[in-house]
Amino acid sequence: GIKSRMGLCGGALLRVLVLQMAWALVGGQVRYSVPEEAKAGTVVGRLAQDLGLEAGEPEARRLRLVSQGRRASVEVSGASGALVVSSRLDREELCGKSAPCSLRLEVLVERPLRVFHVELEVTDINDNAPVFPAARKNLSIAESSLPGSRFPLEGASDADVGANAQLSYSLSPTEHLSLDLHKSNEQNSIPDLVLTKPLDRETMPIHHLVLTATDGGRPPLTGTMELVISVLDANDNAPQFDQTVYKVQLQESAAEGTLVARVNATDPDEGINSEITYTVANFLPLSGKDVITVNTRTGDILLTSGLDFEEVNVFDFRIEARDKGTPPLSGHCRVVVEVLDVNDNAPEVLVTSLSVPIPEDAAVGTVVALLSVSDRDSGENGRVRCTVWPPAPFGLVSTFSGSYSLVLREALDRERVSEYEVEVRAEDGGAPPLRASRALRVPVSDVNDNAPAFSQAVYTVLVRENNAAGAELTRLWARDPDEGGNGRVSYSVAESGGGSSVSGGGWRPASSYVSVDAESGRVWALQPLDYEELQVLQFEVRAVDAGEPALCGNATVQLFVLDENDNAPVLLPPAGGGPGAGAASSAASGVVAKIRAVDADSGYNAWLRYELWEPRGKGPFRVGLYSGEVSTARALEEADGPRQRLVIVVRDHGEPARSATATLSVSLVESAEASLAAAGSGSWKVALSATEGGSSASGTTTNVWLVVAICVVSSLFLLAVVLYGASRWSPRSAVLSCPGPTTLVCASEVGSWSYSQRQSRSVCVADGGGKSDLMVFSPNFPLPAGSAAKEMQPDVPALLQTVSGAPFLPFSPLAHSLAPLVPCHPFRPCAF
Template sequence: MPMEMGLCGGALLLVLQLSWALVGGQVRYSVPEEAKVGTVVGRLAQDLGLEAGEPETRRLRLVSQGRRESVEVSGASGALVVSSRLDREELCGKSAPCSLRLEVLVERPLRVFHVELEVTDINDNAPVFPAARKNLSIAELTTLPGSRFPLEGASDADVGANAQLSYSLIPSEHFAVDLQKSNGRNIVPDLVLMKALDREMMPIHHLVLSATDGGHPPLTGTMELVISVLDANDNAPQFNQSVYKVQLPENAAEGTLVTRVNATDADEGINSEMTYTVTNFLPLRLNIFLLNPETGEIRLRGALDFEEIRSYEIQIEATDQGTPPLSGHCKVVVEVLDVNDNAPEVWVTSLSVPVPEDAKMGTVVALLSVSDRDSGANGRVRCTVWPSEPFDLVSTFSGSYSLVLREALDRERVSEYEVEVRAEDGGASPLRASRALRVPVSDVNDNAPAFSQAVYTVLVRENNAAGAELARLWARDPDEGGNGRVSYSVAESGGGSSVSGGGWRPASSYVSVDAESGRVWALQPLDYEELQVLQFEVRAVDAGEPALCGNATVQLFVLDENDNAPVLLPPAGGGPGSGGAGSEASGSGSVELWAWASWGSPAGQVVAKIRAVDADSGYNAWLRYELWEPRGKGPFRVGLYSGEVSTARALEEADGPRQRLVIVVRDHGEPARSATATLSVSLVEGTEAALAAASSGLSGARLRPAAAAEGSVSASATTTNVWLVVAICVVSSLFLLAVVLYGAARWSPRSAVLSGPGPTTLVCASEVGSWSYSQRQSRSLCVTDGVGKSDLMVFSPNFPPQLGAVLLSHFEHLNCTFYLNWSLCLEGCPNAGVSSDFCNKSETCEGGECGSGLEYGLDS
């Protein structure tokens, strides 16, 4: 009843002191929670400016928000009254302030007003603990004064001063309560031990913890504390030794018993039961030893290594089963004994490679460090090097060696050395080790390029194409890199050749050498008639510093091609015997000749002689004469190789006053080239023939144009022909002598390489068989005394003795034999550079008696 009177008085006081304001249609009221139903909160109609009676007529009412409202509008008076119980904790919880927003609706005209109702708190909730009783256990003796034990604080549903709590504990000499802030806002109590407990004097303590709020009147909540005093484990285990020392060889087997530790406890029961644990291990290798927690035995679990760890320290703790548990400590020191189980180690600390091949003796190639992880005699090491040359091992100081050079190096002989340094320790059973070193030798330019041949003999056919490859030279330089990279060139003063006409041309105008490949190229077509032998030097230079060079001589022999047709020579004088001759020519065309013969001349009488030369050589210059017209049996015939026109039978008047002969001169080349001579033979009386011959000899020959092939022919006297041949032989001999002297002076150091003129081979030819003279060949045409119509040819080939081998390399299966005895036969010459038609051709002598001949043969 007094509570209700107080509430009513408070409500009336709040209503009387209500301050309201109409700002934008909003009214504020305040009402305490737990106000009685029907309590007037405020005069709403009057505060909204409504006249008496308007609240009902204009239907003043609250708009429902979907929840049960605790206030309502009185229809008659328009007052806002409490319609049901207001509980601030239910409406707003711990939120402060607690405000309710209401909407008031007035119709006719329609208006909406907002009313804010604040529900104020009253102290209607006492503090509440989470549990009515809490049990604690605190050990005697071991729990020191000042120890704190956190407790769960009480909670109060009110807010503000009504929720501010204070704690108190029933007075006790052993405990006190202390307040601590939790989360910076809540106050929680701590139980503080003020005096050590003794279970034997008081095993259990009963305390009451009270919480009081700050309301008027204050409300209080309580919680019972039951504190049990535990018995203390006041005796720790004790080891019989504080330090255990053990020695083990490093090769001890796994599972070996190291030692056994033992500790005792004066307590009884569970406080005397203990377990052993490892608390510290130096160094940290816990997997080496295994401790039995019950017996205290320590056994070896891993491998020991003296070179890695020489001693171990194990801290062992014995802990009893008491509450709280107590422990005792001891230390086990394990000393590892060395055995010779490590081979020596060889390390390369510095390696200066590659080593130049010109390095001086004593040059340090490598620095080595030798060690053995064992100790004493097991760690003393001796070192050697294998092979013992060209390096040596020098000890600088303990455990260090230098690998030095003691012999000269040659990279071209040995480009890399595999050196092995061997080490052996001084143990009872010595252990060995080795270290392999790869020592490459770097190159220096100490080798000049060297050709495989000092002299290269090259055979080239004339009329070759410009730019054709003539040969390929290769010089070997055993050096490497730039020192072995060879470039080729024709030596500036590397020779040349004299050409027809007496001039001199350097070899570089004929050939060039590719700088990289050594290929010899032709700069222009070669002409055998201009140049037969070209000798020059090719220089090979490497790219080293300084550069070294080597030379090789190239002898280029130009092989003749049948590129010149026979050329007919003008007659040298009157015809022999009773005949005479004359001629007319038209430059390089056919030649027309005249001769006189007397009737009654016997068979074999020489009427004229056709003279021709061919600028080619060999078979290409070997000429043959054929009577082309008249065909059949005429009064005249022509010597096949001599060119002499003679009577085939005695001349008769029936043969007519004139005979016209067409003579073709052919060489033996492939294809054959020819020239044509027309000989007109006038048949006269014997005296007229003599006068015609004399007249022809005095006035010379007359020439007349003709339209046939190249060349010129004539008939001449035998005496004049002989002198002409003698003059040519002399000139050729002088030329050969000059060439030999020049070659001896220029290439005398290489006399063993270059060959001089070969042995002279004489070929005797009769009137029906001869080699024709060529003015551009190194041959001499001689005439023997006493033989009126025979030529003697001297062959002096300027080829080295090894030409046969060169020909063998260029012409496969060279097996040729030349026979010159009134005829020429070439047999067995497959692939010899001439056609098979020519090889199989055989000429025989016609008429007359052939003189003795010499056989010339070249048989591979």
Template sequence: MGERCCAVLRLLVLQAAWALAGGQVRYSVPEEAKAGTVVGRLAQDLGLEAGEAEARRLRLVAQGRRASVEVSGASGALLVSSRLDREELCGKSAPCALRLEVLLERPLRVFHVQLEVTDINDNAPIFPAARKNLSIAELSVPGSRFPLEGASDADIGANAQLSYTLSTSEHFTIEEENSNSRIKSLYLIITKVLDRETIPVHRLVLTATDGGRPSLTGTMELVISVLDVNDNAPQFNQSVYNVVLPENATEGTLVERVNATDSDTGIYSEIIYEIDSIVPSSIADLFSIDANTGDIRLTGALDFETVTLYELHIKGADKGTPPLSGHCKVVLEVLDVNDNAPEVWVTSLSVPVPEDASVGTVVALLSVSDRDSGANGRVRCWVWPAAPFGLEATFAGSYSLVLREALDRERVSEYEVEVRAEDGGAPALGARRGLRVPVSDVNDNAPLFAQAVYTVLARENNAAGAELARLWARDPDEAGNGRVSYSVWEGAAGGVGAAAGSGWRAASSYVSVDAESGRVWALQPLDYEELQVLQFEVRAVDAGEPPLCGNATVQLFVLDENDNAPALLPPAGSAPEAGAVAAEAASSSSSSFVGPVSGSGTLWAWAAWGAPAGQVVAKIRAVDADSGYNAWLRYELWEPRAKGPFRVGLYSGEVSTARPLDEADGARHTLLIVVRDHGEPARSATATLSVSLLEANEAALAAGSSLASSGSGSRSAVGVDVGGAAASAATNVWLVVAICAVSSLFLLALVLYGASRWAPRAAVLSGPGPTTLVCASEVGSWSYSQRHSRSLCVADGAAKSDLMVFSPNFPPPPPGAAPKDTQPEPSALLHTPKHPNPDWRYSASLRAGMQSAVHMEEAAVLRGGAAGPEQQWPTVSSATAGKDVQIQNICEELMLTAVDVLMLLLNFSSVFYV
């Protein structure tokens, strides 16, 4: 390499020397020389001394295009300033010389410099295109020639001399034609018969190589397409296509895509598909095929239950002349899906079913089927609700609906039964068949009243035909079996008045029951003084066969009204006369007494002068046939209204001195006393009392004559002899002791009762109590056990029973004859009545009788002394019925025992003093 450079330099020096000799400098430089390469020592070659080039300003004259060389101002050398490209500067011209002008100033002088750019192999051969497409017919014979365009090289000389080679191919070769022309011809020659179906496209590489050192190459791809002829028939990729489709495939579903290929090309490879035939032929319109794509699609619905297998014969033909065709077969198997729900038919139905039908009775016959197959066609059946019917399989697909439990029409009158069937598919399909099974009625229920005992309250003096109550018995049966008729079955009147008067009388003489509505009517006005309690039974009978009946007890309590005025009693020992006015005097000393009533109806009484205040002069006796408040009497001094020497006890009827008597008072006083009850409106009676004032001895003689006139065997109601005073005092002591003991027992019973009432205990439901009697008034109720009631004798008057229990438990009757389906339930009618409120009190008439029979000293004891306050209405009120029934009953028994003992002692004292 170094030797080559030296040779080049010697050549340049020689050329420079020659140029100087001829007045011109010539240089040579290879193309692509680097910038800064020294081309030649221009200043030295021009004969300039060192430093002279800079002093005389040696420079190149600018020309039209930019020069690729320059002169160094310091050294005067010619240098390469930019890239030199011979092909750009001269193209294919040879040689490539550049003419430069050099200017030298001081003095001015011009030199011509010739610069030759030599070629190097820097350009590779280039084909006109990177790829050349050729089309050659499949029937072309070997030796056929096809011209090709060669490559070009921008270099010159040996660097531009090209040679060609072709990639390996058994069908083609390359050949250059030698001719006198400057351009050689290039040909592609067929060496072997072409087969498009074997190799449709041949891809070859043509390479051009130049003569440079080193050589450069260029390539071009030859794409040779073999043109087709119709020499091949279409071939399907399968002779038989096996397809499986579910029967629920929708219309338009792709069944299969058949594909036939033709080795030919163009129209010879274009295939048209068609269906030759379908087995079975009856469903030719079930499938369609796309003539271009070969897609076979459904045009209808498949049904496994109709056809399970289809065969389609397909033909594929190309578009050649004549056309060639191929064939294949598509076998379609239809899969069963669960698309058929079970079906349930009722083949026989025996309704209505009597409610007394035995278990196992066949109600209906059913048939069940499913068109599907396999698990999809296996059906299981059941009944909903599960009771009271069930299914029994008789044979395949047949079932019997049988009775599994006893029926009760009153509980369920009609059954809505569903026979449900479900197959074994996934998802399972089901079917339902509703059956309406009515239950026919039999007479198996007796009429039932809402209560076993009805308590009815009726005021006396009611109008005949008045409605007293309404009873209703429920019979859950229907039609005639549930149609109820009512009648009074048995019963009798009760009460003191009825027993003493007409005796036993049938209840049907007092009341009547409407056969259809159950209303209880009064046949006649009721009188409390005659009839107090009427107990009878009402029977309800249905119209079934055989008829059934139910009973209810009705306790009719007659409520008292103030329809009797007070009646004044005659003196003791005299015969009572209806409407007679009488009076009786009672005195604790011999100085005051009462004589017999005069013929004019005036009572005569005597009082001694000087009698102290509070001395009892006389006692007015009266009784009222009514009871309660209507029989509670009060006594008022009507005349004289001004302040006089006498006064009358408001509730005792005792006429006593209001102040000590003296001679200033008149000898005789006439008192008009009014006896009035507490009824609404109040009724009254009047008594006239004439009181004579005498000396003490005269008063004693008058009292003696009055006692003698009454008879030695008779007892005065209020008078007593003087000799028995000592015995009376002793008896009073024992009586007080007994009363205190009984009162203590009574208070103990009250304490125990209160403790049992308010002590915390578990809740106890109250039930209907025993048979009770009732008495009521405007001021409250007086209650007492029926088994402990007493009949008290008030002097010579009639016996009265005034202590009763108030226990109304009669519910309001239904508003009318409601329809069968709107009648209330038994739970609403047969609710447990509340326990009655056991308040008890003394009757007013009992109190009046007691005061009329007891001696003045006993009255004083009861009132707290002779001059003590008036005795008030005795009332003992207990709490409502407690929850602990056992303790409460014990306490009630203790109280009742105490009251009984107290009553006996009072009766005993009354008899004793009488």
């Protein structure tokens, strides 16, 4: 880049040289100047013109340079006679450090022969960078050197001359060293390295610096030299231990020659300054020098004899580490050897006080026992930890060192656990640990904290009426988990615990019907029960223990009296306004009268059916089996006679069945309208009368649908009987008392029949849940106002029960065509 710039400046220089050559010709000599590194072909000067030759003469007169014995860097152009550069001009190669650099040339011209002297000056350019004698220089400086110490360096050289060879120096940044320049000649300076801050070999043993030389050219060129400064060690560091105090624990059973510890000291110096020896001194107690020794080279502390914890349990001494420098330096440390006791004694557990039995209502925190725990060993071997097993309901509380209290942590319940086997375990902190234990028997005394409890809150008892006085009805049992008198239970009927209203009016206490055995809980009947007088007896039985204070529990007994067929049907007087009062009726097919009867019993015992006994055979009348309606079976004939006497038997479904007989007299009377009609149509009418009358009957259509409904319900009922009987492998037992809520199922009124007006009561059997009887109201008694029927499907198993071996079947589904069933409160009338 420098040479190219110099070539660009050649034209300007040539104009200057023309003036110089003109001056030289006058003096008889031609002078030219050309910068070094000029490109080949560069015109140095118009030599022919400067020598006064005309155009064409240089070639004709053979203008040329005379050889000087070395390769010429310039030549004369034959055509133009100009002096041009023929090869590279290097001023440093031609003249070295000489300045100025001038070349003397001889130019020869023939015809006539003539010699000219030409002086060519090669000017310098900054084409050489400063160069140090070596790229790297190693120096050694002792770390003990003081600030201000000087260390001379070799300067750089530059092949250029003049300003291009004027050098300056700089040093890479460092806080320890700096440069100081001093003149070596008129042109250049020589740098010295000056120590500004003491060196520390242990911190930085080697410093790497760069010395840079810069010349005065434009642009300047630089040269560098790496300075590697090694810091020489001085014994300026004393040995240092890893720890100021070494603490060692050693069991007294350690054998002779055991390595107690290894101390280690380091010296950051090097060479002989870092070689260390160890010595031991200042034993406390003095007997330690006979037990412990230190290896002077490795620092190993060894046992020289056995230890005895009971004699000496701690050794305290010092170790010195000394280097071999001049003068030698030393460091110290302290060693503490603690002799550990061997765990050769097991803990001891003593019971100093025991308060048993403990009442089950004792408060949490109650102290049950006091214990003393000790261990003859020391340290961890004598430090005892105590626990209790099982961890509940007792716990240990440390009162002071070595003393414990066994206290109650949780509430006790003698009925759950009546006695505890408690084990107090002690374990010391040795390795391996030694253990001891002490067993304690803690019985729990009873308190009256449990009231008698019946197995069920409500007992349902089924009893047939007409029972014998003194018969056992049921047995109650209340459990009291307490012991002794606290668990001894006596039974009684609560004075205000129940009773029943009787059908005749008034209220009678339960104690007039039943009594309870105080010890066994058996319930006895004081008198025979009559279903028609009493259907349900509810009373409370109280169970009281013998504790102080006494606790009690109650149970409700619902005594349901089961009906027996001990009442025969009773005929009701006829109602006015019907055919029985003399009204005319069609003789073809119509209701003549209706027999009305009631039965004081309930259920099947009150389910009535009507049969025509007389006349037998194909008479003109018939009776509805369940309705009691007397109607014509066919058209009346003249042969039937004017009067008919009908005997009707009303029978219930009880076992055995009971019955009543009704006699009905029918008179046939021909009316005037009947005579006129007979004359025209061949038919006639009669007037009927009877000794037993009834209410107006429903139409024939109602009877037909009623028969169809009864058949359908009967079929479903028989199917249910078969399925239910198949699901039972054995017949039901007699009715006994059983638990469970009572449910009354009722059927709505359908038809115009008369049945028991009694309310049905919930019943149970011994092996099942509560069952329900069904009942209907007689049409003679109006339904409660505002009541609504709640439909529910009848439960088939509830329809099939056994009472004393006899089928206990509700009659209402058979009598009523798909009558809706509703649940009722056991002691309230049904609502439809």
